[in-house]
Amino acid sequence: MFTESTTARLGRRVLGSPLLEALAAPHGVDRYLELIRPWWSLHAARAEVADVRRQTGDSVTLTLRPNENWQGFSTGQFVRLTVEIDGVRHTRCYSPACSEHAAGHIEFTVKAHPEGKVSGFLNRAARPGMVVGLSAADGDFVLPAQRPDHLLLISGGSGITPVMSMLRTLCHEGHAGAVTFLHYAQTRDRVPYRRGLAEMAIRHPNVRVALAYTREADGTLTGHLSREHVRAVAPAADRAPAYVCGPPGLIESARRIWAEDGIEQLLHVESFLPPSLALPGDRPEGSVSFARTRELVPNTGRSLLEQAEQAGLSPQFGCRMGICHTCTCRKTAGSVRNLVSGEISSADEEDIQICVSVPVGDVEIDL
Amino acid sequence: MTTTVPKLTPEQIESFGEELDAIRQRVVADLGERDAGYIRKVIRAQRGLEAAGRGLMFASFFPPAWLGGATALSLSKILDNMEIGHNVMHGQYDWMNDPDLSGKAFEWDTSCPGDQWRHSHNYMHHTHTNIVGKDRDLGYGILRMSEDQRWHPYYLGNPLYAALLATFFQYGVAFHDLELERVTAGKATLGEKRDMIGAIWNKVRQQTLKDYVLFPVLTGPSAPFTLAGNATANLTRNLWAFTIIFCGHFPDGTQEFTEEETAEETRGQWYYRQLLGSANLTGGKLFHILAGNLSFQIEHHLFPDIPAHRYAEISVEVRAACERYGIPYNTGPLPKQFGSVVRKIVRLALPDRRDRPAEHGPRAIPVRASERDPLAAAEV
Numbered sequence: 001m002f003t004e005s006t007t008a009r010l011g012r013r014v015l016g017s018p019l020l021e022a023l024a025a026p027h028g029v030d031r032y033l034e035l036i037r038p039w040w041s042l043h044a045a046r047a048e049v050a051d052v053r054r055q056t057g058d059s060v061t062l063t064l065r066p067n068e069n070w071q072g073f074s075t076g077q078f079v080r081l082t083v084e085i086d087g088v089r090h091t092r093c094y095s096p097a098c099s100e101h102a103a104g105h106i107e108f109t110v111k112a113h114p115e116g117k118v119s120g121f122l123n124r125a126a127r128p129g130m131v132v133g134l135s136a137a138d139g140d141f142v143l144p145a146q147r148p149d150h151l152l153l154i155s156g157g158s159g160i161t162p163v164m165s166m167l168r169t170l171c172h173e174g175h176a177g178a179v180t181f182l183h184y185a186q187t188r189d190r191v192p193y194r195r196g197l198a199e200m201a202i203r204h205p206n207v208r209v210a211l212a213y214t215r216e217a218d219g220t221l222t223g224h225l226s227r228e229h230v231r232a233v234a235p236a237a238d239r240a241p242a243y244v245c246g247p248p249g250l251i252e253s254a255r256r257i258w259a260e261d262g263i264e265q266l267l268h269v270e271s272f273l274p275p276s277l278a279l280p281g282d283r284p285e286g287s288v289s290f291a292r293t294r295e296l297v298p299n300t301g302r303s304l305l306e307q308a309e310q311a312g313l314s315p316q317f318g319c320r321m322g323i324c325h326t327c328t329c330r331k332t333a334g335s336v337r338n339l340v341s342g343e344i345s346s347a348d349e350e351d352i353q354i355c356v357s358v359p360v361g362d363v364e365i366d367l
Numbered sequence: 368m369t370t371t372v373p374k375l376t377p378e379q380i381e382s383f384g385e386e387l388d389a390i391r392q393r394v395v396a397d398l399g400e401r402d403a404g405y406i407r408k409v410i411r412a413q414r415g416l417e418a419a420g421r422g423l424m425f426a427s428f429f430p431p432a433w434l435g436g437a438t439a440l441s442l443s444k445i446l447d448n449m450e451i452g453h454n455v456m457h458g459q460y461d462w463m464n465d466p467d468l469s470g471k472a473f474e475w476d477t478s479c480p481g482d483q484w485r486h487s488h489n490y491m492h493h494t495h496t497n498i499v500g501k502d503r504d505l506g507y508g509i510l511r512m513s514e515d516q517r518w519h520p521y522y523l524g525n526p527l528y529a530a531l532l533a534t535f536f537q538y539g540v541a542f543h544d545l546e547l548e549r550v551t552a553g554k555a556t557l558g559e560k561r562d563m564i565g566a567i568w569n570k571v572r573q574q575t576l577k578d579y580v581l582f583p584v585l586t587g588p589s590a591p592f593t594l595a596g597n598a599t600a601n602l603t604r605n606l607w608a609f610t611i612i613f614c615g616h617f618p619d620g621t622q623e624f625t626e627e628e629t630a631e632e633t634r635g636q637w638y639y640r641q642l643l644g645s646a647n648l649t650g651g652k653l654f655h656i657l658a659g660n661l662s663f664q665i666e667h668h669l670f671p672d673i674p675a676h677r678y679a680e681i682s683v684e685v686r687a688a689c690e691r692y693g694i695p696y697n698t699g700p701l702p703k704q705f706g707s708v709v710r711k712i713v714r715l716a717l718p719d720r721r722d723r724p725a726e727h728g729p730r731a732i733p734v735r736a737s738e739r740d741p742l743a744a745a746e747v
Contacts, residue, residue: 023585026476027476090464316461
């Protein structure tokens with residue numbers, strides 16, 4: 001890997017010069033560099049897995065060492081991680097759990113979802129030396145540059161990672177304002193960073209850590225998110241910005257409570273799970289026509305990406321949850337519903353994200 | 368030489384097509400690590416040969432280094448164009464979702480811009496294989512490769528044009544999609560082709576700069592030797608690619624078709640035409656890799672987007688199916704197949720002898736059910 005040494009910088013200058021690019025045409029210098037070390041690249045952000053540890057039975061914590069193309073992240077943002085499984089590249093979004101000031105490494109904690117191809121693979125097969133692709137960090141679930149005096153960080157399940165990053169970043173910055181960290185889990189052994197959180201609470205008197213368990217009674221709190229929980233651990237909740245990340249149920253509760261209290265402008269949320277891809281109650285109608293391959297299939301009600309794959313096509317895709325736009329295709333005719341926004345696109349000739357779009361009647365797409 | 372083409376009923380052709388579909392589905396379902404590992408191994412070998420070849424040229428004043436360098440570069444260009452470029456650009460590895468192996472984006476080490484190749488080859492040639500007047504790979508708009516192309520005194524030069532095309536094959540391929548014969552025939556103007564010409568110019572310039580200016584100059588005193596070595600590598604690749612490609616559709620026994628007889632093809636009939644219009648080459652594993660597995664031209668034309676290193680195993684099943692249906696499976700060693708191509712190039716330079724029967728039957732494919740001969744169907 002390139003280090004910050006002068007020779008490495010010089011090497012980068014030479015390798016990135018127009019002369020080298022002309023000599024390596026048409027493939028480019030990167031196509032040679034990556035054969036020497038898979039994470040070497042002049043342009044692409046990649047990382048090598050440096051450490052793999054297990055904090056809970058159903059998650060894995062990876063420490064990645066990124067190459068120089070990694071531009072860092074703002075705490076709370078997510079990164080698209082690309083891994084190769086049985087010859088096929090898959091990309092998923094994960095939020096780093098480390099401080100945004102962590103130098104030279106990024107930490108991710110990935111919970112194994114029962115049907116999660118990538119999360120299952122990382123839990124099963126991640127080992128030091130493995131190389132993964134990184135996107136630039138993205139997302140607006142971030143702390144304001146002027147850190148607020150009072151802060152409420154709430155998470156559920158695997159949603160702990162971006163708020164963990166926020167807490168670590170604040171501690172790293174020596175932030176003096178009050179921070180309440182409220183995390184929901186089914187049981188005690190499902191909480192990654194449990195020991196680290198306890199230590200931070202001891203070391204930083206302004207940090208209060210509360211763990212709530214929904215299936216056990218030995219936490220700070222018991223049960224699901226409620227107004228009482230919030231009041232019990234964060235008396236200043238009515239004037240503190242709250243950052244909430246977790247499964248849809250937690251997000252909905254938070255939205256309801258903050259709306260009822262008339263302070264929804266203080267609430268910032270990030271949901272981790274993809275929207276349900278089946279539309280309950282809607283019987284699929286019409287047919288899907290793939291213009292380029294001239295295939296016509298009956299609409300099954302699944303996403304257009306899935307329907308295209310079932311028809312034997314292999315459209316490009318990335319996150320499969322409506323984030324990365326790799327799968328964006330031209331819809332030439334018909335209507336589709338976006339499962340994330342609920343919006344219906346009915347105009348002809350519109351670009352749509354086929355991974356989160358389901359046909360509403362007959363649809364033709366340029367595939 | 369006349370090859371008898373079996374008279375299959377439309378039902379037989381469709382069931383043959385279904386068997387091929389089943390083979391395809393089985394292979395596609397099995398794609399994975401093995402295929403990804405294979406293509407990356409070939410790429411690694413190609414880039415290694417490229418680096419070694421360029422490196423050796425710095426000592427190219429020393430004859431063994433020159434020979435080693437020219438050989439390594441020849442092999443690099445052959446692998447790049449055939450087993451990697453041609454196959455990746457067919458989308459054979461699109462399922463990997465790796466942007467560097469995307470059929471839509473890949474660029475290869477030759478003068479032809481990838482985008483134009485994708486049109487002229489993947490679409491025009493593979494869809495309209497061996498249809499006279501539609502498949503421009505039939506003679507590349509330069510040669511007469513079928514009796515169905517009307518003779519003209521211009522074609523007296525057929526062998527000469529073929530030799531020139533072989534020598535400068537990368538430029539022949541580069542200009543292929545321009546359809547210059549339509550310009551000379553007044554059916555298109557150069558002005559309409561300005562964007563394409565610009566793209567070709569950029570690619571030719573990039574390739575020329577690298578092979579004939581930058582690398583020679585960098586090797587200092589060895590410059591003339593390096594230039595000669597790079598030219599040799601390009602020439603070797605040109606001759607090899609021409610040889611393999613012309614053995615794909617022109618050896619004795621391959622069929623050509625007319626637009627009318629293929630107007631309303633079914634999927635089964637399309638498969639059948641691909642099979643009758645293509646010919647394989649026999650050889651060892653290394654030969655097939657260097658041929659980009661186009662030595663399995665039949666399997667390639669049946670399944671153009673299946674990773675080519677699978678063709679060898681697929682060919683066993685395809686051949687068995689052909690035997691069951693009595694469909695000829697055209698294959699032979701390189702000298703025999705190429706010999707027959709050369710004879711055809713020479714023969715077609717001259718006007719057709721009137722007493723000689725046409726090369727192929729007028730109806731290789733039963734196109735419409737109404738044209739079926741009920742007796743022939745009953746006999747099978």
